[in-house]
Amino acid sequence: MKNLCWLRRDLRLHDHAALSAAVETGETTVAFIFDSHILDKLKNKSDKRVTFIYQSLQEIETLLQKKGSSLVVRYGKPEEEIPKLCEELGIDKVFANRDYEPYAKKRDALIAKKVHLETFKDSVFYEKHEVLTGSATLYKVFTPYKNKWLEKFNDSGKIISNFECNLKNLRKFENKKNILVTDWYKIIGFKENLALLTGGTKQALKRLNDFHDHISEYKVARDFPAIAGTSLLSVYIRFGNLSVRDMIRAGLEKKSEGAQTWVSEIIWRDFYQMILDSHPYVEKGAFKKEYDQIKYLGNEVDFKAWCEGRTGFPIVDAAMRCLNETGMMHNRLRMIVASFLCKILLVDWKKGEHYFAEHLLDFDLAANNGGWQWSSSSGCDAQPYFRIFNPYTQSEKFDSKGEFIKQWVPELKKAGPKEIHRPDTLLFQDYTAPIVSYEKNRVRCLAMYSAALQRDK
Ligand SMILES: Cc1cc2nc3c(=O)[nH]c(=O)nc-3n(C[C@H](O)[C@H](O)[C@H](O)COP(=O)(O)OP(=O)(O)OC[C@H]3O[C@@H](n4cnc5c(N)ncnc54)[C@H](O)[C@@H]3O)c2cc1C
Incomplete structure (x- = not known):
């Protein structure tokens, strides 16, 4: 058998469900397609995420070369490039890990009509039909979902699979032009732009190890943007430099409350993937459809000021400037700026969601959409619409000395x-x-929401 393992959001060579199955059953070529459908839409041609991916691919290439193999890279439409590759290399079967985003599902369905494609669960711990209510329906509320998730995990004997990848069974390449020598930036029309975090499994595992040493402090430390209290692993798990199982394993090794809280966050990740997979319409609108009727009263000028960190609300401005400069934003700040945009500036949350999608290094459709729908109250398990973060008291509570603010403002x-x-x-x-005025717009916000939601009754 000649197999192709097609890497997408799983840029690593260990604990990899698709690669493990591919090398188990045949001689395997590992491939990556720079997807023109995705890249051509990115406005910023120095997007740091492209560099992060590039670094991850270079690391993979170095490892493959040590095994006498090489990564096959193409640029174009995957629905054309994958069948072409199969033809060129005489591939019998393509192996890939499942991706639950609507675009990816359509892409894979199209490709499956052209080649023999088998997909695997890999990027989440449990998929949508694995965690169901007592009446076999999907959960819409996180806490009971989490309890069921944990119950299932405990009942399974707490087994966490490790998909061993036998790299002896890779296709050998001699003198192949590879990603270390070909200037792929030029081919795909991008420029290198380094992020604060370097892509690749080596960095990801180092960060996981470092975080592991102080995971017990997470429950308290995670809320303060001026301290390094969280793992900063989101971009690594987004691009699959490490597996979700690597994270869960690390979290469960320690028994502290901090470690438990951290594992809960990873369960949130599964929850939002499940919501996107089972309710793909959330990509375009509110989970609770009546929230699509809200007539947002905000304006473009205020939206622009929010984007640029010029609102006159220090914690919001510091957070947005940090995002613009680094592509990163602390979770507490994401909640504050999201609530501020839709509930104080009265701007449609979807505009904020799109802005985050363009700027976040760790942008992930499911988590980002879930976070915005939570903040705007339109989501399945969101905060109630009358709960409005006060940016002043949030700032006093979570950046009491103003250390984070001073760093950015x-x-x-x-x-x-x-x-x-x-x-x-x-x-x-x-x-x-x-x-x-925070005070005045808080009142306007309540009126704006209740007008739309009353009308719907
Ligand atoms: C408005 C808004 C938008 C967001 N957009 C994204 C996004 O595009 N991509 C993204 O990965 N996260 C997003 N989040 C969730 C969260 O802010 C980030 O995952 C977190 O800040 C990443 O930092 P960390 O790796 O240090 O997380 P840690 O606190 O160390 O958490 C560990 C891991 O758990 C996962 N996680 C943590 N919190 C959440 C959450 N609320 N929902 C889903 N997964 C979570 C992440 O994979 C994270 O790496 C968003 C949250 C909000 C409120």
Whole structure:
């Protein structure tokens, strides 16, 4: 048998369900397609995510070369490139890990009509039909979902598969032009742009190990953006430099409350993947459809100020400037800026969701959509619409000394511990005055939501 293992969002060569099955049953070629459908839509041709992927592929190539093999790389439409590759290399069967995004599902269905494609569960721990309610329906609320997830896991004897990949069974290549020598940036029309985090399994596992040493502090530390209290693994799991099982294994090794809370976050990830897989319409609109009727009262000028970190609300501006510069944003800040956009600036959450999609290094459709729908209250298990984060008190609570704010808003470097959260604009004239009144817009928000939701009753 001649097999092709097609890497997509699983850029690693260990604990890999598709690769494991491929090398088990035949001589395997490992391939990656720079997908023109996705890349051509990216406006920023120096997108750091492309560099992250590139670095991950270079690491894979180096490992494959040590085994006498090489990564096969193409640029184009996967529905054309995969069948062409199969033809060129005489491939009998294509192996890939399942991807639950609507585009990926359509793509794979199309390719499956042209070649023999087998897909595997890999990127989540449990897929949608594996965690069901007592009446065999899908969950819509996280906590009972999580309890069932854990019950199932405990009942299974806490077994976490490790998909061994026997790299002896790889196709040998001699003198093949590879990704280490070919300038693929040029071919795909992008420029290298390094992120703070370097792509690849080596870095991912190092970060996991480092985090593991202080995982017990996570429950408390995870809420404060000025300290390194979270794992920063989201981009690595997004591109599959490590497996979800690597993460769960590490989390379960420690018995602390911190470790349990961390595993819960990974279960949130499964939950949102399940929601996207089973309710693909959420990509375009509210999970609770009545929320699509809300007439957002906000305007483009305020949206632009939010994007650029010029709202006059220090915690929001610091968070947005950090995102724009690094492609990263702490979870607490994501919740604050998302709530602020739709509930204080009264701008449609979908605009914020798209902005995050363009800028987040770890952008993942399921988690991002879930996070925005939670914040805007339109999601399945969202905060109620009348719960509106107060950016001033959130700032006091989670960045009490203003350390994070000062890092990103130099105009406020000299602000004292009280005024850093709500600066007096007479004293800090370099800093923007608040573009809206929090108190007034809170009231407008409640009216905006209740008007739409009452109408629906
Ligand atoms: C509005 C909004 C948008 C978001 N967009 C994304 C996104 O595009 N991509 C993304 O990976 N996460 C997203 N999140 C979830 C969360 O903010 C990030 O996963 C987290 O900040 C990543 O940092 P970390 O790796 O240090 O996480 P840790 O706190 O160390 O958590 C460990 C892992 O659990 C997963 N995780 C943690 N929190 C969540 C969550 N709420 N939902 C789903 N998975 C979670 C991530 O894979 C993360 O790496 C979003 C949250 C909100 C509120």
